[in-house]
Amino acid sequence: xxxxxxxxxxxxxxxxxxxxxxxxxxxxxxxxxxxxxxxxxxxxxxxxxxxxxxxxxxxxxxxxxxxxxxxxxxxxxxxxxxxxxxxxxxxxxxxxxxxxxxxxxxxxxxxxxxxxxxxxxxxxxxxxxxxxxxxxxxxxxxxxxxxxxxxxxxxxxxxxxxxxxxxxxxxxxxxxxxxxxxxxxxxxxxxxxxxx
Amino acid sequence: xxxxxxxxxxxxxxxxxxxxxxxxxxxxxxxxxxxxxxxxxxxxxxxxxxxxxxxxxxxxxxxxxxxxxxxxxxxxxxxxxxxxxxxxxxxxxxxxxxxxxxxxxxxxxxxxxxxxxxxxxxxxxxxxxxxxxxxxxxxxxxxxxxxxxxxxxxxxxxxxxxxxxxxxxxxxxxxxxxxxxxxxxxxxxxxxxxxxxxxxxxxxxxxxxxxxxxxxxxxxxxxxxxxxxxxxxxxxxxxxxxxxxxxxxxxxxxxxxxxxxxxxxxxxxxxxxxxxxxxxxxxxxxxxxxxxxxxxxxxxxxxxxxxxxxxxxxxxxxxxxxxxxxxxxxxxxxxxxxxxxxxxxxxxxxxxxxxxxxxxxxxxxxxxxxxxxxx
Numbered sequence: 001x002x003x004x005x006x007x008x009x010x011x012x013x014x015x016x017x018x019x020x021x022x023x024x025x026x027x028x029x030x031x032x033x034x035x036x037x038x039x040x041x042x043x044x045x046x047x048x049x050x051x052x053x054x055x056x057x058x059x060x061x062x063x064x065x066x067x068x069x070x071x072x073x074x075x076x077x078x079x080x081x082x083x084x085x086x087x088x089x090x091x092x093x094x095x096x097x098x099x100x101x102x103x104x105x106x107x108x109x110x111x112x113x114x115x116x117x118x119x120x121x122x123x124x125x126x127x128x129x130x131x132x133x134x135x136x137x138x139x140x141x142x143x144x145x146x147x148x149x150x151x152x153x154x155x156x157x158x159x160x161x162x163x164x165x166x167x168x169x170x171x172x173x174x175x176x177x178x179x180x181x182x183x184x185x186x187x188x189x190x191x192x193x194x195x196x
Numbered sequence: 197x198x199x200x201x202x203x204x205x206x207x208x209x210x211x212x213x214x215x216x217x218x219x220x221x222x223x224x225x226x227x228x229x230x231x232x233x234x235x236x237x238x239x240x241x242x243x244x245x246x247x248x249x250x251x252x253x254x255x256x257x258x259x260x261x262x263x264x265x266x267x268x269x270x271x272x273x274x275x276x277x278x279x280x281x282x283x284x285x286x287x288x289x290x291x292x293x294x295x296x297x298x299x300x301x302x303x304x305x306x307x308x309x310x311x312x313x314x315x316x317x318x319x320x321x322x323x324x325x326x327x328x329x330x331x332x333x334x335x336x337x338x339x340x341x342x343x344x345x346x347x348x349x350x351x352x353x354x355x356x357x358x359x360x361x362x363x364x365x366x367x368x369x370x371x372x373x374x375x376x377x378x379x380x381x382x383x384x385x386x387x388x389x390x391x392x393x394x395x396x397x398x399x400x401x402x403x404x405x406x407x408x409x410x411x412x413x414x415x416x417x418x419x420x421x422x423x424x425x426x427x428x429x430x431x432x433x434x435x436x437x438x439x440x441x442x443x444x445x446x447x448x449x450x451x452x453x454x455x456x457x458x459x460x461x462x463x464x465x466x467x468x469x470x471x472x473x474x475x476x477x478x479x480x481x482x483x484x485x486x487x488x489x490x491x492x493x494x495x496x497x498x499x500x501x502x503x504x505x506x507x508x509x510x511x512x513x514x515x516x517x518x519x520x521x522x523x524x525x526x527x528x529x530x531x532x533x534x535x536x537x538x539x540x541x542x543x544x545x546x547x548x549x550x551x552x553x554x555x556x557x558x559x560x561x562x563x564x565x566x567x568x569x570x571x
Contacts, residue, residue: 055250085357089458133332
């Protein structure tokens with residue numbers, strides 16, 4: 001009896017040491033040495049201060065930037081510490097009202113006619129609330145507004161979008177999409193920041 | 197890690213965004229947790245939104261690896277079983293039944309999701325699958341696949357919000373958990389769940405052709421069938437009973453995020469997921485209240501041990517029995533006929549038990565959606 005107890009205590013503490021400490025620490029060491037920027041959250045720095053993570057959406061509201069998808073993360077959205085979707089079902093009145101409002105806002109922002117169809121991803125919240133991507137169609141519609149706000153040609157914007165399109169892996173796995181955060185960083189780099 | 201899953205012990209990162217707003221990013225040793233969560237079909241995510249979070253599942257490739265890891269061990273176990281049983285085809289027959297069911301549920305989920313939400317289209321949104329609760333990088337295909345896999349196995353990790361799935365897709369996901377997650381299932385758990393149906397299938401075949409039912413050369417008798425029925429009924433009773441209680445008391449209704457049939461669906465999904473030990477959720481339901489904590493825990497307990505104990509009893513009684521050699525007249529369990537029969541047993545039993553409940557949630561919501569009713 002005591003022998004069995006002794007055995008199970010040894011196995012338990014041994015496994016706890018391996019799985020609880022040795023394994024995460026060795027993963028940590030591998031990550032730090034081989035993939036340092038990625039394991040720290042793919043952060044982008046301006047000087048020494050982090051300004052963005054290329055994997056996390058930020059709230060862009062100004063006209064000279066591409067806008068990400070709406071967010072239900074945290075009270076004001078885009079809260080990196082409280083990821084969340086809206087969890088509203090198909091027949092939800094709340095969802096219906098929110099989308100209606102967003103469709104109107106999107107049309108007026110981008111100077112669209114009242115009948116033009118709006119991309120699905122532009123008016124629905126993502127699963128995490130931190131989805132950094134938008135569809136190419138969504139970006140293309142926004143290009144005109146950004147070009148006007150920055151005083152450059154729309155074709156330049158379209159070019160910038162196409163340079164930033166991420167293709168599916170090996171042509172099959174995944175979707176064609178644009179990362180809003182990196183795209184906006186590219187804009188600031190190529191065309192300069194717009195003074196507000 | 198090379199794709200951007202974080203693995204760090206540093207504190208939360210505070211950053212000032214490009215537009216000058218403060219943003220806090222949660223950090224932690226995610227990468228080492230991630231593979232455990234998937235391989236062990238555990239499914240508890242590091243972040244609130246689980247594998248929808250860009251730090252947990254940054255792109256389609258990591259997504260693919262995660263889906264692969266969920267199924268890896270459950271499928272490997274089937275082949276291990278074939279080896280133990282001394283006939284590889286026994287394992288393959290069960291694999292076949294599971295694969296057949298999985299193909300059915302995956303196509304149903306994908307189709308239901310691809311139809312989109314007609315009511316959003318009327319508001320001037322482009323027609324197409326609804327993106328509410330989905331990430332652009334996963335969109336329709338990867339989200340449906342992940343959802344089907346995670347509820348087929350008892351994983352429960354999610355990469356899109358199941359609560360915002362179309363009514364019918366949500367119903368399919370629930371049905372998969374209701375039949376006991378026998379479509380590949382959790383590590384070990386899916387297999388013993390499928391054994392229930394395998395024994396029951398053999399029993400029914402035996403009755404139909406008028407032979408003593410046998411599985412692997414062992415007679416199936418009253419004792420085994422009783423245990424099988426207990427294992428089938430207890431989780432079902434837990435799911436339906438507790439859902440009924442929750443839907444009829446104020447404590448249960450307080451946590452709802454959606455009204456109408458979808459609200460009832462949230463409750464049903466919660467107990468199904470708990471009893472089947474899945475762990476995914478129609479996450480709109482606020483389940484962190486004393487009422488839900490206690491009832492979900494009981495449902496989980498019944499759903500788990502109500503199956504494990506009868507199965508151990510069966511295993512013990514079967515192993516003490518005399519093994520008969522297969523003759524040309526005996527019903528075989530390693531061929532196509534058995535595979536198909538097994539798949540239908542799962543479908544029919546699952547459907548019979550849960551169709552009424554699903555009618556009031558998924559199917560009612562679907563019909564009301566088509567008629568344009570909002571809640």
